Amino acid sequence: MNSLKISLLCIVLIVSQFAVAQTYEWKQASSGGYTYKYVTNDPMKARFYTLNNGLTVILSENKKEPRIAAKFAVRAGSNTDPKEHTGLAHYLEHLLFKGTTQYGSLNWAKEKPLLDKIEALYEVYNKTTDENKRKEIYKEIDRVSGEAAKYSIANEYDKLMSSMGSQGTNAHTWVEETVYDEDIPSSSLDKFLTVQAERFRMPVFRLFHTELEAVYEEKNRALDEDGWKIQDTMHYYLFPTHNYGQQSTIGTIEHLKNPSLKAIRNYYNQYYVPNNMALILTGDFDADKVIKKVDKEFAYMKPKQLNEYKPAAELPITKPVIKNIFGPSAESMRLVYRIGADGTKEAMMADLVSTILSNGKAGLLDLNLSKQQKLLSAGASVRQYKDYGLFMLLATPKQGQTLEEAANLLLEQIELLKKGQFDEELIKAIVANYKLDEIRGLESNEARAGALMDVFIKNKGRGWQKNVALLEEISKVSKEDVTQFANRFFGDNYLALYKRKAEDNSNVKVEKPPITPVETNAGKQSPYVTMINALPATAVQPQWLNFDKDIQKTKVGGADLLYVQNNDNQLFRLYYRFDMGSWNNKLLPLAASYLSFLSTDKYSAEQISKEFYNIACSFSINAGTENTTVIISGLQENFSKAVKLFEHVIANSKPNEEALMALKGRLEKSRTNSKLNKGAILQGLMSYAGYGANNPFNYTLSNEEIKALKAEDLVNTLHGLMDYKHSIIYYGPQSLPEFTTTIKAIHTLPAAFTAAPAAVKFERAVQTSNKVLFADYDMVQAEIIWYRNASAYDPQKEATVDLFNGYFGGGMGSIVFQTLRESKALAYATSANYSVPSKKEDPFSIVAYIGSQADKMNDAVTGMNELLNDLPQSEKAFETAKMGLKNDLETQRITQDGIIFTYLAAQRKGLDYDLRKEQYDAINKLTFADIKNFHGQELSKKPFTYCVVASENRINVEDLKKLGEVKKLSLEEIFGY
Numbered sequence: 001m002n003s004l005k006i007s008l009l010c011i012v013l014i015v016s017q018f019a020v021a022q023t024y025e026w027k028q029a030s031s032g033g034y035t036y037k038y039v040t041n042d043p044m045k046a047r048f049y050t051l052n053n054g055l056t057v058i059l060s061e062n063k064k065e066p067r068i069a070a071k072f073a074v075r076a077g078s079n080t081d082p083k084e085h086t087g088l089a090h091y092l093e094h095l096l097f098k099g100t101t102q103y104g105s106l107n108w109a110k111e112k113p114l115l116d117k118i119e120a121l122y123e124v125y126n127k128t129t130d131e132n133k134r135k136e137i138y139k140e141i142d143r144v145s146g147e148a149a150k151y152s153i154a155n156e157y158d159k160l161m162s163s164m165g166s167q168g169t170n171a172h173t174w175v176e177e178t179v180y181d182e183d184i185p186s187s188s189l190d191k192f193l194t195v196q197a198e199r200f201r202m203p204v205f206r207l208f209h210t211e212l213e214a215v216y217e218e219k220n221r222a223l224d225e226d227g228w229k230i231q232d233t234m235h236y237y238l239f240p241t242h243n244y245g246q247q248s249t250i251g252t253i254e255h256l257k258n259p260s261l262k263a264i265r266n267y268y269n270q271y272y273v274p275n276n277m278a279l280i281l282t283g284d285f286d287a288d289k290v291i292k293k294v295d296k297e298f299a300y301m302k303p304k305q306l307n308e309y310k311p312a313a314e315l316p317i318t319k320p321v322i323k324n325i326f327g328p329s330a331e332s333m334r335l336v337y338r339i340g341a342d343g344t345k346e347a348m349m350a351d352l353v354s355t356i357l358s359n360g361k362a363g364l365l366d367l368n369l370s371k372q373q374k375l376l377s378a379g380a381s382v383r384q385y386k387d388y389g390l391f392m393l394l395a396t397p398k399q400g401q402t403l404e405e406a407a408n409l410l411l412e413q414i415e416l417l418k419k420g421q422f423d424e425e426l427i428k429a430i431v432a433n434y435k436l437d438e439i440r441g442l443e444s445n446e447a448r449a450g451a452l453m454d455v456f457i458k459n460k461g462r463g464w465q466k467n468v469a470l471l472e473e474i475s476k477v478s479k480e481d482v483t484q485f486a487n488r489f490f491g492d493n494y495l496a497l498y499k500r501k502a503e504d505n506s507n508v509k510v511e512k513p514p515i516t517p518v519e520t521n522a523g524k525q526s527p528y529v530t531m532i533n534a535l536p537a538t539a540v541q542p543q544w545l546n547f548d549k550d551i552q553k554t555k556v557g558g559a560d561l562l563y564v565q566n567n568d569n570q571l572f573r574l575y576y577r578f579d580m581g582s583w584n585n586k587l588l589p590l591a592a593s594y595l596s597f598l599s600t601d602k603y604s605a606e607q608i609s610k611e612f613y614n615i616a617c618s619f620s621i622n623a624g625t626e627n628t629t630v631i632i633s634g635l636q637e638n639f640s641k642a643v644k645l646f647e648h649v650i651a652n653s654k655p656n657e658e659a660l661m662a663l664k665g666r667l668e669k670s671r672t673n674s675k676l677n678k679g680a681i682l683q684g685l686m687s688y689a690g691y692g693a694n695n696p697f698n699y700t701l702s703n704e705e706i707k708a709l710k711a712e713d714l715v716n717t718l719h720g721l722m723d724y725k726h727s728i729i730y731y732g733p734q735s736l737p738e739f740t741t742t743i744k745a746i747h748t749l750p751a752a753f754t755a756a757p758a759a760v761k762f763e764r765a766v767q768t769s770n771k772v773l774f775a776d777y778d779m780v781q782a783e784i785i786w787y788r789n790a791s792a793y794d795p796q797k798e799a800t801v802d803l804f805n806g807y808f809g810g811g812m813g814s815i816v817f818q819t820l821r822e823s824k825a826l827a828y829a830t831s832a833n834y835s836v837p838s839k840k841e842d843p844f845s846i847v848a849y850i851g852s853q854a855d856k857m858n859d860a861v862t863g864m865n866e867l868l869n870d871l872p873q874s875e876k877a878f879e880t881a882k883m884g885l886k887n888d889l890e891t892q893r894i895t896q897d898g899i900i901f902t903y904l905a906a907q908r909k910g911l912d913y914d915l916r917k918e919q920y921d922a923i924n925k926l927t928f929a930d931i932k933n934f935h936g937q938e939l940s941k942k943p944f945t946y947c948v949v950a951s952e953n954r955i956n957v958e959d960l961k962k963l964g965e966v967k968k969l970s971l972e973e974i975f976g977y
Contacts, residue, residue, distance in 0.1 A: 065445075072179065124137055142514065209825075353486060386457070399666075436571070520819070563736050572639050588717065600648060659711075660710075789843050805833055820863050878931065
C-alpha cells in the first residue's frame with residue numbers, strides 16, 4: 001500500500017472515530033431547583049439558564065484547576081452608539097471600572113454633588129462651539145474634577161479583584177459587544193458574584209476627565225497603527241450602510257472632544273439590562289450551587305424593552321472597490337468579501353473554504369503560494385459578526401513585487417477553487433484537524449468561555465447547537481458543494497485594500513487638554529471593600545511540584561528522556577530539545593525555515609505538508625538563541641507515522657538552490673519590513689541598552705553572508721542536527737515502557753553525540769550614567785523604555801521581586817498605573833517590572849515603559865522618574881498585592897508538559913526544586929519596609945538607559961539631552977544589517 005493510500009485510510013479512521021452518528025439537539029433539564037437547556041453530545045456540557053429577569057447564565061464545569069474564567073457579556077457595542085456620540089460604548093467600558101456608590105468613594109454624600117456639577121458642565125461644553133468659552137468651561141471641569149477626586153479611590157475595583165487572586169482583569173468593546181473579563185480562584189466565587197452584582201447595580205462615572213484622556217491616548221495609538229487603519233478602511237467600504245463600517249468603536253475625534261455623561265448614562269440604562277446580558281462561567285464549580293448564588297445576587301436587575309439595531313440591507317458589491325492606505329509600516333494587501341449572517345449556510349461554507357485555501361499546511365495558498373515562495377506571506381480567514389461576516393485573503397509581497405501582482409496571485413487560487421482543483425479528501429482532513437483543535441480547546445477555561453461568549457453575542461446562545469454540530473455538518477460537504485459555493489460567492493464583489501509605504505498626510509491626533517493631576521487616594525479603602533475582603537473564602541491548598549515524583553526520567557541511548565503521562569485525552573507532544581541555538585550556529589534559524597521548502601527522495605515539499613495535515617499531526621523546529629526544539633504533536637494513534645515521517649524528512653531533505661534563492665529574496669524583504677516596524681525598533685533599542693553595540697538582537701547573518709550561502713550549507717546543518725546532544729520529552733497517553741520501546745525503534749541516535757559549537761558570548765552593559773538611545777519614526781505618540789541591568793541573580797530574592805512588581809508596576813492597581821494614568825492622565829499604557837532572568841548567569845534587570853502623546857513626553861518621563869526614585873507608600877495597596885500573589889500561588893496548577901518545562905527552567909537557574917514553595921513561605925514575612933528597601937537599593941537614583949522611539953517632527957531632541965547623553969541610532973546599527 002503506498003503512502004498516499006495510508007494517509008487517506010488514516011483520515012477515514014480519524015473522521016469515523018469522531019463522526020459516529022450523533023444527534024445534536026436542544027434539550028431541557030432541571031437540577032437543583034432550576035431549569036436549563038443544553039445540547040446533546042456537547043463536549044463542554046454547557047448549561048444555558050435564563051433567570052426570571054431575563055439574565056442569561058451559561059455554565060460549563062471543568063475541574064482541572066481551582067480557577068474559573070468569568071465573562072460578563074453585553075450585547076452592545078459601536079453598532080448601538082448614538083450617531084452623535086460614537087465611541088460611547090467604549091467610554092462606558094472604561095467607566096465600569098470606576099466603582100459605584102458603595103466602593104470607589106471615601107464619602108459618596110460629598111462626592112455626588114461635585115460629580116453632578118461635572119456632568120452639567122460637560123453638557124454645556126458639549127453644546128459650546130466658541131473655542132475661548134470651551135477653554136474656560138474645561139478649566140472649570142478640571143477644577144471641579146480635582147475637588148471630586150479628593151473623595152474618589154482610583155482603581156479600587158482592580159485592587160479588590162487583585163486581592164481575590166483574579167488574573168487578567170480586563171474588558172473590550174467591539175462592534176456588537178462589550179465584555180468584562182476575570183480569571184478568579186474558585187475559592188473567591190462568592191466574593192466575585194457579590195462584587196459583580198454591585199458593579200452593575202449603579203455604576204458611578206467618576207474620574208471621567210482623566211479616563212477620557214486615556215481614551216484619547218488609545219485613539220492616538222490607533223492612529224499610529226497601520227493595521228488599525230486597514231481595519232477601519234476595510235469596514236468602512238465593505239459596510240457603507242451598516243454601523244459595522246460607519247461607526248468607529250473608539251469614536252471620531254470630534255465626538256471624543258465632545259463627550260456627554262448624560263448620554264453615557266442613558267446608554268447604560270438602555271442596554272445594560274438583564275435581558276441583554278450574560279454571565280459566563282467555565283471552570284471549577286458546582287453548577288447547581290452556582291446558579292442559586294447568581295440568581296440571588298442578580299435578582300435586583302429589571303428587564304427592559306430593547307430597541308435592537310436593525311440595519312438596512314447592504315447593496316451587493318458589483319465591481320471591485322479599490323482603496324489605498326498609507327503609512328510607515330511594510331506594504332501588504334488584502335481582498336475582502338462580504339459574507340451573510342451568522343448561522344447561515346453561507347457563513348459555514350465561507351469558513352470551510354477559508355480553511356481549504358489556508359490551513360497552514362495543505363491549503364491552496366499554503367501549497368501553491370507559500371510553499372513555492374511566490375509571496376512573502378499569504379493566508380485566508382473569516383471574521384463573522386451577527387448580521388454579516390468578512391472573508392479575507394491576505395498577502396505580503398516579495399521584494400520587487402507589486403501589491404497588484406500579489407492580488408492577482410490570490411485571485412488565481414480562487415479560480416482554481418472554482419474549478420475544483422483541490423483534493424476532495426482535504427475536507428475530511430479539515431474535520432480531523434478541527435476536532436484536534438476542539439480537544440485542545442477543552443483544556444482551557446478561557447477558550448471555553450470565549451466560545452460561549454461569542455455565541456451569546458451573536459444570537460443569545462441559540463446557535464450553540466450549530467456550533468456543537470459543526471464538524472458533522474462539515475463532514476457532509478462534498479467537493480461539488482464547495483465548487484458550487486465558490487462560483488456563486490467569488491466574483492468581482494470584493495474590496496481590494498493596498499497598504500502602501502508612504503507618508504499619511506491625513507494622520508491627525510487628539511490634542512492634549514490641560515489636566516491638573518488628581519488625587520488617587522491610593523492608600524485608602526472604602527468600607528465596602530473592607531467588608532468584602534473580610535468575607536470568608538474556602539481555603540485552597542497550594543500544590544508544589546516534586547521533580548523526582550512528577551517527572552519520570554530515564555535514558556534512551558545517550559539521550560535523557562523526560563516523561564509525563566497524558567491521562568486526559570489521546571493527544572501527544574514530543575520534543576527533541578538541543579542545548580544549542582543561533583548563538584552556537586547562526587545558520588540554525590534559516591535552516592529550520594528552509595526545511596519546509598525541501599523535498600526528499602520519496603516526497604515533494606507539498607506532499608510532506610499534506611501527509612502531516614492528513615493525519616492531524618504537525619512538526620516545527622524552533623531555533624532560539626541558546627536552545628533549539630523540535631516539536632511533533634497530534635493524535636497518539638498516528639504517533640509513529642508522524643515521527644517516522646519527520647525523521648525521514650530531517651535526514652533525507654535534498655538541496656534545492658532555486659528554493660534557497662527564493663528564500664533569500666523573501667528574507668531580504670522580511671528584514672526590510674522589520675525595519676519599518678516600530679515595535680521591532682523598540683525591541684532593538686532595548687537590546688542595545690542591555691548589551692551595547694554588539695547584542696543578541698543584531699547578532700544575525702549579514703547581507704553578504706546570506707548572499708554567499710549555498711543550499712548544501714543549510715541541508716548539512718539539518719542532516720547533522722540529530723547528531724548533537726539532545727533530550728527527548730514526551731507528554732502523551734502511552735505508558736513509559738511502551739513509549740521507550742516505540743521511540744527507540746523510530747528515533748535513530750548516534751553512538752556518540754557531536755559536541756556543539758561554542759556559543760558566542762554577549763557582555764551585559766553596566767549603566768554608570770544616564771544615556772538616551774533614540775530612533776526616529778513617523779508616529780503620533782512617543783514610546784519610552786527605561787532599561788537597567790541590576791544585581792546578580794539570587795533565587796532568594798524572587799519572592800521580594802514578585803511582591804514588588806505586583807505593588808509597583810504590574811497591573812491596573814499598581815502605583816505606576818495609578819499615578820501616571822489615573823492621576824496624571826499621561827498614558828494609555830504604562831508599566832514597570834523588575835525582571836527575573838531565565839538563567840543563573842544573567843542579572844536581574846529593570847524595564848519600565850510608557851507610551852504617551854509626543855507633546856506629553858517630557859511630563860511622562862518626569863512622572864516615571866519620580867516613581868523610580870521615590871516609592872509612594874500605601875499599606876492597603878501593599879496588602880492587596882500580597883493577597884493577590886498568595887492567591888495566585890495557591891491556585892496555580894502546573895500540569896501536562898508544563899511540569900517538564902518548569903523543571904528545565906529551574907535547572908537553568910541552578911535549582912533542583914520548585915522555587916514557588918519558598919516564595920509562598922516568604923510572602924507572609926515580607927513587610928512594606930522590605931519593599932521600600934528593595935526599591936532604594938535597586939531602583940532609586942540609579943542611572944538608566946532611555947530607549948525612545950518617536951518622530952523628530954513631534955518632539956524636541958534637546959529635551960532628550962536633558963536626560964543624558966543622546967545617541968541617535970541608525971536602523972543598520974539597531975538591526976545589524
